[in-house]
Amino acid sequence: MSKLKLAIVIGSIRPNRFGGHAAQWIEEVARRRGDFEVELIDLKDYPMPLFAEEASPLYAPSKDEVARRWQKKVGEFDAFIFTAAEYNRGPTAVLKNALDYAYAEWGNKPVAFVGYGGVGGARAVEQLRLHAIELQMAPIRNAIHILFPDYLAVIKDGKPLGELEHLNQAARQMLDQLAWWTAALKAAREKSLRQAA
Numbered sequence: 001m002s003k004l005k006l007a008i009v010i011g012s013i014r015p016n017r018f019g020g021h022a023a024q025w026i027e028e029v030a031r032r033r034g035d036f037e038v039e040l041i042d043l044k045d046y047p048m049p050l051f052a053e054e055a056s057p058l059y060a061p062s063k064d065e066v067a068r069r070w071q072k073k074v075g076e077f078d079a080f081i082f083t084a085a086e087y088n089r090g091p092t093a094v095l096k097n098a099l100d101y102a103y104a105e106w107g108n109k110p111v112a113f114v115g116y117g118g119v120g121g122a123r124a125v126e127q128l129r130l131h132a133i134e135l136q137m138a139p140i141r142n143a144i145h146i147l148f149p150d151y152l153a154v155i156k157d158g159k160p161l162g163e164l165e166h167l168n169q170a171a172r173q174m175l176d177q178l179a180w181w182t183a184a185l186k187a188a189r190e191k192s193l194r195q196a197a
Contacts, residue, residue, distance in 0.1 A: 002037075003034075003035060003036060003037040004037065004078045004179065004183060004186065005037050005039070005076060005077045005078045005079070006030060006036040006037065006038050006039070006077065006078065006079045006080070006081065006178075006182070007038075007040075007076075007080050007081070008038060008039070008041065008080075008081045008083070009023075009041045009043065009080060009081070009083070009095075009098070010040070010041070010042045010043060010044075010083050011082045011083045011084050011085060011091065011092055011094070011095035011098075012083065012092050012094065012095070013043050013044045013094050018085065018116055018146075018151060018154070018155070019085055019116070021154055021161060022083045022114045022116055022144075022146060022161065023083050023114070024040070025161035025162055025167075025171075026083075026114050026144070029162075029168065029171045029172075029175065030081075033179070035179050036175075036179070039077075041073065043094050043095065043098055046066055046069065046073075046098065047066060048064060048066050048067050048097060048098065048101050050093075050097060051097055051100045056103060057101065057102055058103040070098065070102065071101065071102045071105050074102045074105035075102075075104075075105040077109070078109060078185075078186050079109055079110045079111070079112075079178055079181070079182040080106075080109065080110070080112070081112045081113065081178070082095060082111065082112075082113050082114070082128065083114045084113045084114065084115040084116070084121045084124045084125050084128055085115075085116060085117050085121065086115065086117030086118045086121040086122075086123055087117070087124075089118065089123045089124075090123065091124040091125075091127055095128070096131065099128075099132075099135060102135075103135060106135040106136065106137045107135070107136040107137070108136060108137075108138070108185050108188065109137055109182075109185060110137065110138045110139070110140055110178055110181035110182050110185055111137045111138070111140070112139075112142070112143060112174050112177075112178045113125040113128060113129075113139075113143040113144070114143070114144040115143060115144065115145050116146035116150075120146055120147045121145060121146070125143050125145070138181055140174070140177045140178055140181055141177065142170070142177045144170045144171055144174055145170075146161070150167065
């Protein structure tokens, strides 16, 4: 079986974002496993306007060229991990906007989260799980929550996230679960395509 295609999406575009640290760390952990083909996706490279299309991508093609490029990119993957910063008890606007600009491309694919911010980004992750379900994704149970002491260890003390063993353990558990769901859903999608042909 070919490797499962995993996108790690940096869910913030702020110049001083912590999401880059989180994304690079989980990318390294995922690559070391050997069962994923991993690509890091930066939403800075997809500067979509606030969603103002005439219709949802569920019903009509997007008119915005960047949105169409984003949809094509999303369609390449079997699974996703989003870094989820928590702003005011919710996810970033740019990540929610990126979710809204695709529909069929997300369908029947699993998603996992690396949260950070207030309570490890838990409230942002919970909201994102609801959005994912509406987009017909399968959000997995296990997530990584980078708490404030971990954040300070990286930002103030210069410690790499990979040196925090409790986060490495959480990453292994999350990636094990994500790999199972990715393989299962990929097989199901392929079976559906064969039956439709």
